Amino acid sequence: MTTATVPARPARIRAVPPASRRPGLPGTLRSELTKILSVRSTYWTLLAQAVASIGWSVLFCEGTISHGAGPDFNAAQASLTGQVALGELVIVVLGALVITSEYSTGMIRTSLAVMPRRAVLYTAKAMVFAAVTLTMSLVTSFVDFFVGQAILSSKHLNTTLAQPDVLRAVLLSAAIVTVFGLFAYGAGALIRHTAGAITAMLGMIFLIPLLAQALPTPWYQSIQRWLPGGSALSPIPSSAPAHSPFLFSAWGEFGVFCGYAAVLLVIGAWSFIRRDA
Amino acid sequence: MIEARGLSKRYGDKVAVDDLSFMVRPGRVTGFLGPNGAGKTTTMRMILGLDRPTAGSVTVNGKHFAGLYSAMREVGALLDATAVHGGRSAYRHLLCLAQTNSIPRSRVNEVIGIVGLEDVAGKRSKGFSLGMSQRLGIAAALLGDPDVLMFDEPVNGLDPEGIRWIRLLMRSLAAEGRTVFVSSHLMSEMENTADHLIVIGRGKLIADCPMAEFIADATAQASVVKTPDDQKLADAVDAAGGSVQRDQAGELTVRGLPAERVGELALAHGILLHYLAPARVSLEEAFMELTADSVEYQAKMEG
Numbered sequence: 001m002t003t004a005t006v007p008a009r010p011a012r013i014r015a016v017p018p019a020s021r022r023p024g025l026p027g028t029l030r031s032e033l034t035k036i037l038s039v040r041s042t043y044w045t046l047l048a049q050a051v052a053s054i055g056w057s058v059l060f061c062e063g064t065i066s067h068g069a070g071p072d073f074n075a076a077q078a079s080l081t082g083q084v085a086l087g088e089l090v091i092v093v094l095g096a097l098v099i100t101s102e103y104s105t106g107m108i109r110t111s112l113a114v115m116p117r118r119a120v121l122y123t124a125k126a127m128v129f130a131a132v133t134l135t136m137s138l139v140t141s142f143v144d145f146f147v148g149q150a151i152l153s154s155k156h157l158n159t160t161l162a163q164p165d166v167l168r169a170v171l172l173s174a175a176i177v178t179v180f181g182l183f184a185y186g187a188g189a190l191i192r193h194t195a196g197a198i199t200a201m202l203g204m205i206f207l208i209p210l211l212a213q214a215l216p217t218p219w220y221q222s223i224q225r226w227l228p229g230g231s232a233l234s235p236i237p238s239s240a241p242a243h244s245p246f247l248f249s250a251w252g253e254f255g256v257f258c259g260y261a262a263v264l265l266v267i268g269a270w271s272f273i274r275r276d277a
Numbered sequence: 278m279i280e281a282r283g284l285s286k287r288y289g290d291k292v293a294v295d296d297l298s299f300m301v302r303p304g305r306v307t308g309f310l311g312p313n314g315a316g317k318t319t320t321m322r323m324i325l326g327l328d329r330p331t332a333g334s335v336t337v338n339g340k341h342f343a344g345l346y347s348a349m350r351e352v353g354a355l356l357d358a359t360a361v362h363g364g365r366s367a368y369r370h371l372l373c374l375a376q377t378n379s380i381p382r383s384r385v386n387e388v389i390g391i392v393g394l395e396d397v398a399g400k401r402s403k404g405f406s407l408g409m410s411q412r413l414g415i416a417a418a419l420l421g422d423p424d425v426l427m428f429d430e431p432v433n434g435l436d437p438e439g440i441r442w443i444r445l446l447m448r449s450l451a452a453e454g455r456t457v458f459v460s461s462h463l464m465s466e467m468e469n470t471a472d473h474l475i476v477i478g479r480g481k482l483i484a485d486c487p488m489a490e491f492i493a494d495a496t497a498q499a500s501v502v503k504t505p506d507d508q509k510l511a512d513a514v515d516a517a518g519g520s521v522q523r524d525q526a527g528e529l530t531v532r533g534l535p536a537e538r539v540g541e542l543a544l545a546h547g548i549l550l551h552y553l554a555p556a557r558v559s560l561e562e563a564f565m566e567l568t569a570d571s572v573e574y575q576a577k578m579e580g
Contacts, residue, residue: 012453012454014422015384015387015422016350016380016381016384016420016421016422017381018347018350019346019347019350019378019379020379021379022346022347023347023348023349023377023378023379027376027377027378027379028376028377030376030377031373031374031375031376031377032373034369034372034373034376035362035365035369035373038364038365038366038369038370038373039362039364039365040364041364101362102362105360105361105362105363106357106359106360106361107360107361107362108360109322109325109327109356109357109360110356110360110361110374110417111374112325112326112327113325113327113348113352113354113356114348114349114374114377114378114417114420114421115348115377115378116325116326116342116343116345116348117343118343276322276327276328276329277322277327277328
């Protein structure tokens with residue numbers, strides 16, 4: 001090949017200052033925050049989560065006032081179950097959307113063309129989603145709690161954050177919602193399809209525990225604590241010390257779900273990094 | 278500078294790109310031509326690291342795309358103008374891209390001005406026309422003020438004014454010393470834009486030459502002849518490796534031989550010529566002829 005004779009050209013004046021560091025996680029985190037806050041679906045899902053979990057708290061606590069408290073009544077649980085049972089379902093949608101919408105719109109090609117370090121992009125996306133979700137979930141969990149306790153206080157059934165394990169129940173309720181969202185994020189990275197990822201999640205949360213109940217009772221009792229949904233979730237929003245002999249403590253069950261989420265996040269990462277975009 | 282070496286991509290049994298080697302140099306517009314389905318987009322996706330080559334490799338400024346220091350400052354690409362989240366405003370879209378590479382907000386406003394989207398920057402891109410989307414995609418490509426620019430079918434669906442704008446933009450980017458690599462399935466789009474051509478068909482390299490050479494070759498190899506001895510001339514041309522086509526006006530178009538050679542053949546065979554002139558074969562025709570064997574989906578024409 002002959003040497004190309006390129007005429008000497010004055011150096012172009014750069015319109016953009018050079019990068020002081022190699023673009024990585026900090027810039028990508030800012031970018032992902034811009035992304036998640038600039039689409040309406042984020043606000044709709046977070047609003048739906050607030051409505052669902054606060055609504056549940058109001059209905060459940062009002063019901064307790066009118067029907068009276070049962071033997072298993074736990075004041076923290078009465079106000080927080082909605083967050084865990086319903087909030088998580090809504091957040092699963094957002095967790096899947098933040099990644100599947102990149103594929104459905106084609107935005108992923110643009111995103112990877114500006115940030116080709118896929119592990120960085122995947123991590124930043126997950127971190128921003130988790131931060132936004134955890135923040136909002138903490139807000140709604142506290143609102144759930146205070147609204148519920150205000151209602152229960154008319155019959156003096158209420159509890160306070162100063163009581164043992166109550167603050168833990170409020171915080172873990174918010175955290176578990178976020179972990180479910182991250183699970184959906186991993187599923188979204190793997191399936192790359194919003195409806196598919198959400199269906200897979202719901203199947204896991206609802207169907208697996210339901211099918212497990214069909215097993216012979218001793219079998220069910222021995223696997224109950226390991227299930228990704230159903231009664232295994234019940235210790236989390238509760239401040240009662242022991243819930244069932246067949247379940248772990250709140251922290252233990254929280255750990256189980258973190259384990260599920262971690263596995264799916266790793267599989268999702270592998271898929272995100274290795275497969276053609 | 279973009280350099281592909283033995284680049285190949287297969288999806289299952291289907292070969293999309295087949296052992297492609299080429300170089301795209303700075304300071305000129307390089308047209309990347311081929312019929313639909315020839316593998317242009319796949320090649321561009323591999324350049325951007327979106328798809329992993331089955332074999333071979335491609336580098337930008339000597340590095341694999343993922344290894345670039347600041348991707349946006351080195352490569353700007355427009356693959357598909359509609360590949361944006363329609364729910365996001367044009368400004369937020371560009372901002373989120375700029376932030377990944379720590380490109381200042383002022384530059385976001387600057388590129389919005391360059392492509393003329395000031396009036397709709399705050400609007401969600403869902404409602405954009407194709408022309409506006411193309412401009413948004415080009416704004417994104419320009420954000421990092423990169424040395425290498427790639428555009429995949431940038432004038433698809435644009436009105437004449439938009440086509441002219443993109444053409445001028447590409448020419449001025451190349452004039453600033455940048456590498457401009459632009460794909461198209463239409464020769465006519467490249468005629469006034471590209472300095473250099475890389476032509477592919479069925480994933481294989483067909484031609485890699487300066488535009489001027491392509492034009493010269495295309496026009497040098499065809500001529501129009503009028504003779505009373507049609508058959509005799511046709512036989513002679515045939516024997517010499519050319520081809521003859523007769524039109525309704527009785528003129529013969531000779532292809533595959535330069536006009537001088539046709540004159541020599543006529544003299545040697547004692548054929549009377551009424552006239553002989555180099556033909557003005559359109560580039561589109563030359564391109565079609567070049568890629569005729571490699572068209573993926575060809576409509577069968579009767580007659």
